[in-house]
Amino acid sequence: MNKYAPPVSLGPDTTIEHGFCPMILFAGSGYSSYLWSDGSTADSLVVSESGSYWVQTIDMFDRITSDTINIIYPSLSLPDTAFCLTDTVTINTGLNHAYTFLWSDASSDSLLDVFAPGEYWVEVTDSTLGACSVRDTFVVAVDSFPVLASLGPDTAMCTGELFALQSQTGPGYTYNWSTGSSDSAIVISGPGTYSLTVTNYNVCTAIDTVDITIKGVRPTPIFSYGTVCYGDSTNFVDMSYTQLPDGISNILFDFNDGDSSVQSNPFHSFAAPGDFPVTLQVYSDSGCYADTTISVHVRSLPTADFLPLTGCENQLIQFSDSSEAAEGNIVLWDWDFGDDSTSNVQHPLHLFDSVDVYYTTLIVSDVYGCSDTVSLPVNVRITPDVDFEYDESCLGTSTYFTELTDVPPYSPIIYRRWEFGDGNYSLLQNPQHQYDNPGTYVVKLLNTNISGCTDSIEKVIAVHPFPVAGFISDTACETYTVCFTDTSSVLYSTITERLWNFGQGNMSADSIGCTIYPDTGYYTVSLTVTSAFGCSSVANKQIYVHPIPVADFSITPEYGVPPLDVQFYNYSTGANTWIWDFGDGNYSTVEHPQHTYIVENIFNVTLVAENEFTCTDTAYGNVYLIPSSLDLVLSNLEVTDSSGYYYLYVEFFNNGTRNIREIAFDARIGSNVPVRETWSGLLLPGQENTYTFTSAFLNPDNENIRTICVEGTVLDAYGQEDETPEDNTVCFALSSEFFIASVYPSPADDYVYINIALPDDGDLELIVSSEDGKIVREGLFTDQDEGTLRTRINVQNLAGGVYVIRARYMDKEDVVKFVKE
Structure with missing residues (x-):
């Protein structure tokens, strides 16, 4: 926009070296309005004097711009002046001869010599074509100081008295006394002639001389006083003195308030605080006089005041000193709260313990000891007892x-x-x-x-806070104990109560809850935890109870002597990994491992079967690398006759030192073909067991068949012989008669075993004789119980041949033969 409406400009500042003609300041055209520093509104301004000029314009865009210019003309300013009587003064315009001059006395020089007082003027014309001129008027006065200044007539004075110019005194003078002093006044020290040369501010000089005689010594006026607070009396003490033989004839205290005193030590009370000029006038016996004036200050009192004037019981009230100090600072505060309590603090805190009006007094003292007192009622009101x-x-x-x-x-x-x-x-x-x-x-x-x-x-x-309930658990496997660990937490407190619900009817309040799940499947487990305050939260989690594998294995052989190669057969079901512990520090993960034992011992073998859910089952077995004995004993046979059939019940026990796992039981009625049934299990050394035949045997209804016998054979002995095979057979008498039920083996080698049916309790005699009737063995069995008597006869030392066994029981006898190899 400046292209079309540039800002206003008056040009640079201008200094006119010669001439007094007016000049025109032009602001330029194209502005909608003008305003000059003299209030005019034209586009230009005529000026003829030195000064600072400004213009403000509004352009076509309604923008306001301004500029200032300084104009300097040649100066013609002649001040009023004066000259001393009998002297002259030269007036100089300060302008050169390029101008023409016209003075009021018609002279035309640039200078004018003035000899008389009066009003003068000069008109100066420049040499421009316009011949512009200016005029100035000034006044010239005559100073009569040289003839008017005087020390006065010769006089008599007191030593020590001040002497000064008696007329035409004024400021700005310079003094030169004959004593060498340049002060306006001198102290008269003795009689003599004193002269003074004095020059005033117009540099006019006067000279005068005076003769002074001495009439006595000027007394020295002195007094003291104490500065007091308003309302107190000021004590004045006169301490004036003079030189002997003169003495003080009288004094006068002028208090300048219309009151005075001629006493030496007067007391005076001023009607108001402030400064009071007190003059002490002293006269000596020789008529010498002196006085002194001292400004005596009476201090204003502070104004005591305070706030608040109300308060509440049993609450601290902050009292605020609002006193005002007139002079100096307030430095002391004396509070009396009207309840026998005081304080010296400026702004005290005070507690009133009951409702009442307490007149509280405050005395304040400033640094000068001036004090004021105020006593105001403080209304103390009831305070609510908040709870x-x-x-x-x-x-x-x-x-x-x-x-x-x-x-x-x-x-x-x-x-x-x-x-x-x-x-x-x-x-x-x-x-x-x-x-x-x-x-x-x-x-x-x-x-x-x-x-x-x-x-x-x-x-x-x-x-x-409510507890954050939570828990973790191991994998849950059926029939195994699974434990749930509480991981709950609570801020700022502790868990104090827990209740587990395992989802199958069992509960627990332990921090670690344990339970057994009898079946697989999904179960919802919940844990309710309660904080010390009683805030409760519940965590629910669904778990799946996994099936467990069934660990089982067999050992072949189970007994032996080192080195012994043992084959382990894994019969586990539901497992995919196996860990064998052979009991001698060796392990295997093979399904059906083989292991060689090299030292004698009983080795505890463990098989841990694990499925894909990490559920496990463990089976145990032993490998016996020690001397062992095999001795199966069939201790009793019970026969029950029901509806024409015999049912057999066998009692047996392990009389050896090795385990028995499988036994074949052969049951024979008379000389019929035996019926075999097999028992499987684990019969530990010294352990008893029973077996009931699943087969039923038809009653032969034949009086010649008088016994049922069962023979047991260990099937897992792996070549080891039964040490007492004679006790492997047990018989049951079908007849109520006395008879020899069986003799075996025949032929016999070392022993022959005999089963005898005894219908009643009694004594039994056995006789073994050779075929020719020679008795080779005999024995008496007394007090035998009813039933089947089984015994063994040692035939190791008998010669080979046929032998007869004769059994005598009460009045009966039965005979049977056997062959000795």
């Missing part, structure tokens, strides 16, 4: 607050405010509030009664 109670809560539930403030009926609560410590507040009397976060909060209740007294109380409350 409240609350119910702590768990997070997410409301905390209930109950106001318990105690106030009389005549001073009810008109305003209350609860601040809950979390940025929230309430104006209700008994509010409830729900917090967003657990923790401790400072709750404040503020009450204001109708008297304007306010009190508050703060209490710390706790918002208890």
